[in-house]
Amino acid sequence: MKNIHRLPTSTDVARLAGVSQSAVSRTFSRRGSVSEQTRAKVVAAADQLGYRPNALPAIMQGQRSQMIALVTGRMQNPFYARVLQALTNALQQQGQQVLVSCVDSDHALDDAINQSMRYRVDAIVSALAVITPATAASLSRTGIPVVAFNNVQNAPGVSSVNSDNETAGRQAAAHLMTRGCQHFGFIHGPQDSPAARQRWQGFSVYLAEHGVNDIASACGDFSYQSGAAAALQLWREGSGPQGLFCANDLMALGAMDTLRQTLGVKIPDDVAVIGYDNTDASAWDAYQLSSFDQDIETMAKETLAILEHYRSSKQSIVRTVPALLLARASSA
Amino acid sequence: MKNIHRLPTSTDVARLAGVSQSAVSRTFSRRGSVSEQTRAKVVAAADQLGYRPNALPAIMQGQRSQMIALVTGRMQNPFYARVLQALTNALQQQGQQVLVSCVDSDHALDDAINQSMRYRVDAIVSALAVITPATAASLSRTGIPVVAFNNVQNAPGVSSVNSDNETAGRQAAAHLMTRGCQHFGFIHGPQDSPAARQRWQGFSVYLAEHGVNDIASACGDFSYQSGAAAALQLWREGSGPQGLFCANDLMALGAMDTLRQTLGVKIPDDVAVIGYDNTDASAWDAYQLSSFDQDIETMAKETLAILEHYRSSKQSIVRTVPALLLARASSA
């Protein structure tokens, strides 16, 4: 006796409809041709049985799985949340599915990738910096496309989509200079974030080009708390900069709160602050934080375009999407 | 000639290792017995070829797919982001995968569920309120377990995990009364959120039991902006309540900003505010918003426990997890 809880198969439908299994397949796959009469019988039988086509066998036959793996960091960081949202949206519109992994260590990343591979995902999109050389190598050998999202990846065969961090860094510096700042500060992101480093690069190089070589800086890890701590450090070490650029919004918000409430520093009167990400909270009345908007929706679309292109060319591609400075009260 | 870009299969490995395909299967599935010698040959051949076991055939054989579908709302709402994080974490520890769908309309939800089903997910977890009767029915017929996350679901055969919204609502009222408030206000969530309704229920009933029948209220949609608008409305209509409970934190934060900056109302001197979710931002210096922590990690674990239990009992279960009031400066 068969298992009662087995889902109905195309064969079950075929039997009930009095047609061949292939007829059922053709009816649902929309390939090949089926007479209107047959289709009607099949459809009737199918929903009498509550039939749901099984996607797995098709994948085994070599069709694309329509699943992509997305590897991101922790959702506490609103940037990752937005990335997930944008990518999920874009993919679902195309009928693709998203297999997510939230990860916080290198080891876990490799693990997550290996797990996803077992399900034969069509591609891997990683918003995380680190892929070990071993993983990168074995990945490129499989020929499965990998897109680094907002992370320049030196690994060969890895495509990437990035916001133009360096130009943004330069813009931040220019904006603060225009506003009359003479002393500058920067709050770094985690060491392993290429994006954060590029922001620093643009910022510091621009300032150097304009005769400023002494930038006060402190290190953070992209969290609110680390931003608060960094601000404390910067202002304890001296009188504090007049222009502060932070590698992301969360740290900028933490810094703002500490500046205003603990250190009694006025924003923007005593110091102008700029962040990066245009997190929702940046627009809140309590902050009005100037920030760079990364246009994640466009980056998501670019990601899909890269994957589409890769299918024919097998070439890895690097795209850069400009970030837009939204000047708000924090730097007015 | 075979497709060059085909991934290596267990048969390829077997051929290279000079053993049977089943030997390879046994080596990787850890069932059955393999001699140390054979295993060594197999492993060597496998990573020479870059072999990755394919999970799909096993699923077709009736094994569990180790994938669960998660349906949530938009990640702009930090609550959903935390749910995703917690669930993903808990599942990945068990070697399970998460197929996500972010959804904002009923129609899209049914669609997302149907798509997931094609991949033979082991279960569906929905943090969204609405499942149409049709979907619910066809779902229960398939026997696939469904867990409503923080959404009481009247549909039969649907399990759920909820934070104790009603008790929390009562606690909020009690807390505000103890503090000496006499006039109360509430900002509602979306109409279709059972959780938000239960919070209101607890809040209003407790107050009624203590002689307060007149509660000023306005409607929001869980967003910061809607909270700001609701506050404006409440204070324009009268002198404003002394105790304000909001169906979630985002709305409470919006209300706080509007109260302080637009209306010049002091918190907590003129009005005490309580939110729900214990969003990260609630703990920020600029807000110090009292809030209920839902202990999402526990709820995630309960979800897995329910699924585990369901496997043997086929019984749907309802669990309630207490929410903890974190009293901060906004209601001090």
Place this chain on the structure above:
DNA sequence: TTGTAAGCGTTATCAG
């Protein structure tokens, strides 16, 4: 401990 062979539920090919 091994290998052989029969499925799993589709799609793809090819006669009718």
Place this chain on the structure above:
DNA sequence: CTGATAACGCTTACAA
């Protein structure tokens, strides 16, 4: 337009 039939890459008896 339709229906057999052979894959797809595994797991799982069963036999050796």
